[in-house]
Amino acid sequence: MIAVVIPYYQREPGILRRALASIAAQRDCPLPVHVIVVDDASPAPAGPEIAAAGDMPWPMQVISQPNAGPGAARNTGLDCLPAGTRYVAFLDSDDEWTPDHLARAVFALQAGFDFYFADLLQLGADVTAFVRAARIEPSKHMKIADIHADLYAYQGDMLNQIISGNVIGTSTVIYDVERFADQRFMVEFASAGEDYLFWMDIAHGGARFAFSSQCEATYGRGVNIYAGAGWGTEAHLRRVHDEIRFKKLTRRRYGLTDAQLDHVNVGIASLRITFARDLLHRLSHRKALPMQLLISHLAMDPLSFLMLVPNSTRLLLKRV
Known part of the structure; x- marks a missing residue:
């Protein structure tokens, strides 16, 4: 089973339902899916968003908690995984997946990998993150198989990659939660490094990384924890x-x-x-x-x- 964990805090309605629609649109995923929405005291409540999203082909649960930030909300989701969960996928509530994201990730993970990430399109960008930042060259990595184009086994030291130039976007991550069952976000670093530390701990733990050079997520406009963080604030x-x-x-x-x-x-x-x-x-x-x-x-x-x-x-x- 794949559990999709969505931390939810938005001020405007209509954002979460687009993320949920992109989950419902997933095709050819060989594993059952369970969706967990953690309502982090969102001003726009999760309930109406879920109702407006229509039928979800997989079970979905909503967990409400006092506002604590996205990392803490993800931790709540990780603490409430249903029995039989093998993989966890993260999706922020203002982002959307391409319809083949889960299928491609499962193929890569079942080929012997522990952690999967993919290229993405950031808000306002006209080229993908891999192309814009030029921090990863797919041609320098080994293809996993020809059945899915653009899937690679990461070659090199991922810890060094994250330190020198991170290439992992949170809303593209799927990892083996059975192997890294105790891993949690360090919420005391919510404004800087919280996600990097999660990836680095997993890399330091010996994980094998696979990635897709295909764009599999589009980042949207929602609440930004860095908004209002200008000079002098x-x-x-x-x-x-x-x-x-x-x-x-x-x-x-x-x-x-x-x-x-x-x-x-x-x-x-x-x-x-x-x-x-x-x-x-x-x-x-x-x-x-x-x-x-x-x-x-x-x-x-x-x-x-x-x-x-x-x-x-x-x-x-x-x-x-």
Whole structure:
């Protein structure tokens, strides 16, 4: 069985029903499907959306919980999987699958793989993510079979791939939950790194990865947790704080190579400059400083403050 886990939080009606319609449109999937919608205290409730979506060819359950974020909602879904679930697929409520997504994923997974992902079309893009970012070249990977075009066995170190340039989109992921039954999203990294840590833990656990270079998901316009996180907002500073925390955890958690450590350290140094830029923006616009967050940041990364003067000086000199 495949369980499809959908975290749901939207302000506008009509979004979830399109995601559900794309599940109902799946064809030739050889396994039964069970849909789990976790209503994360959505302003637009799940009930009317599900009713408007029409008949679903597979069982569907709705779980309601206080608002806790998408990772926590996915964790709730993972905690409530029906007996016999072999694979879990993630689909965000504002995204849609192509009709062959599940069939292609099951074919790849049953060929001996533990984790599947695919190319996707991001909101507002006219080329797919694989093509736009150029972080993965299918020709450098081994084809799984000719029966399904564009299915590949990932060749290389996926942990390194995620650290240097992630290629995994959450709404294309299907993985073997029997093998990774205890894996959960680290919700304390909701604003930065929550999904990456999930993929990296699985990669670090020895998973075999398969992927499709065919576009199998279209990302839609819904609630964006980064909306309102512009310069000088507490949400922006929180995101910088969490990104540094995430990168520091990456250094501790995975036993990185020297090259990987260099890459992570460069990212942290860049974020410290972003931290300085945010504070300069606040001061120049006479915005209040979020003291509690700054105290927390000082404890987590003292170098952000030690580098504040040189980083601010560089930023100010660039304006001259």
